[in-house]
Amino acid sequence: MKKFINDVDLVEEQMIQGMVKAYPQYLKKLDCGNVVVRAAKKERKVALVSGGGSGHEPAHGGFVGEGMLDAAVAGAVFTSPTPDQIYEAVKEVATEAGVLLIVKNYTGDVMNFEMGEEMAQMEGIRVDHVITNDDVAVKDSLYTVGRRGVAGTVFVHKIAGALAEQGAALPEVKAVALKVIDNVRTMGAAIAPCTVPAAGNPGFTLGENEMEVGIGIHGEPGTHREERKTADETADLLLDQILADIDYAGSEVAVMINGAGATPLMELYIINNHVADVLKEKGIRVYRTYVGEYMTSIEMQGFSISLLKLDEQMKELLDAKADTPAWKEIGGKTHG
Missing domain, CATH: 3.40.50.10440 (Dihydroxyacetone kinase; domain 1)
Structure with a gap:
């Protein structure tokens, strides 16, 4: 370690x-x-x-x-x-x-x-x-x-x-x-585990060409392990599950592309590029997008996608001023 x-x-x-x-x-x-x-x-x-x-x-x-x-x-x-x-x-x-x-x-x-x-x-x-x-x-x-x-x-x-x-x-x-x-749904995937300091060893092992789909934020197993896919293919896997769980048709949503701790912003933006295109094709309007690390798993190499189906009240509150070490919002309606 x-x-x-x-x-x-x-x-x-x-x-x-x-x-x-x-x-x-x-x-x-x-x-x-x-x-x-x-x-x-x-x-x-x-x-x-x-x-x-x-x-x-x-x-x-x-x-x-x-x-x-x-x-x-x-x-x-x-x-x-x-x-x-x-x-x-x-x-x-x-x-x-x-x-x-x-x-x-x-x-x-x-x-x-x-x-x-x-x-x-x-x-x-x-x-x-x-x-x-x-x-x-x-x-x-x-x-x-x-x-x-x-x-x-x-x-x-x-x-x-x-x-x-x-x-x-x-x-x-x-x-x-x-x-x-x-109204919020999330799913994640990982291509490399994290190591809890007190344990000293990774929580699981993955082969060079493997990924864990449906990973939890403590490194616990997901739905299955499969051959590593491209960013777009992996995003599709996760989005299919999310979109099947709630009817987002015709809705406005907030999108969060959340890094698990060791995924570069470059890769998170590549993922968001595809997510935005898929949602547009499906007639789902993106109101705000958040890309970065919000809830990590130490140094896990992975990400999750969250979609929040919005109404007018939630949009107003999402836009409201917030000032914390990890969240800065000046207020006012900005569309992603």
Whole structure:
């Protein structure tokens, strides 16, 4: 294993400390573990808390800031944070308007976030949650019962965060988060694995001409392994599954081409070039496109495609101002 780290036991802590030192205008770290919150607490508005295992950077700490999250809770690499950490995050950012937890559908995340929610409710804090499940690749995996929550979760952060910033009540913020969850679908593929520092070895092996289709964000297996294909052919494989799951005909969509950590932007743009052409041919209008690393898997060489079917409310909230270390949006309607 070749990595620029100091001690496998300090990876997460030193990463979070480095993030806070890079962005003190946005973030501060709590003393209860690897929890980051907004440097300036949001008052009298619904607060949003998300998180999960480390190794998905910039998710989740990179999305803490104006118009998105109020706190992000980081567990060890690919491991859920503890209920105590989640409770401390909720307690720190809670306002009289309440707190919404945005949880990806992994067994440990769901269990621990729900326990943290119950602990906060026992203290009289108003808390609710939503569970993201945008991955169309597999119904059940090593980590989940039901579909996995993957890169489409970032759209939930953005849109629910925008509505919370406007001062909407907790039921309204939850409702728009659920609407995004109902309308976003994702699928990914990889041609090389990642290595968890504490494990020291890749999570799986692929031959030179093999790729894993339907890969998860923890390197867990997808639907199948097959001979490596061109960028266009691979994008078609993923798009076929996504477009079969929701009727996107005649819709406007937001597109996210998400890099898994070691895929060059050059390749992501090549993929987007084809995705845009396919959607145009099918009469699906692209409202906004996001290309880059939003939810990674350490240094996995792969990518995912997310499509979000938009309505007027979601378009307005997607356009709303956001300012975080990993997401900059000046506001105003720009069409991709």
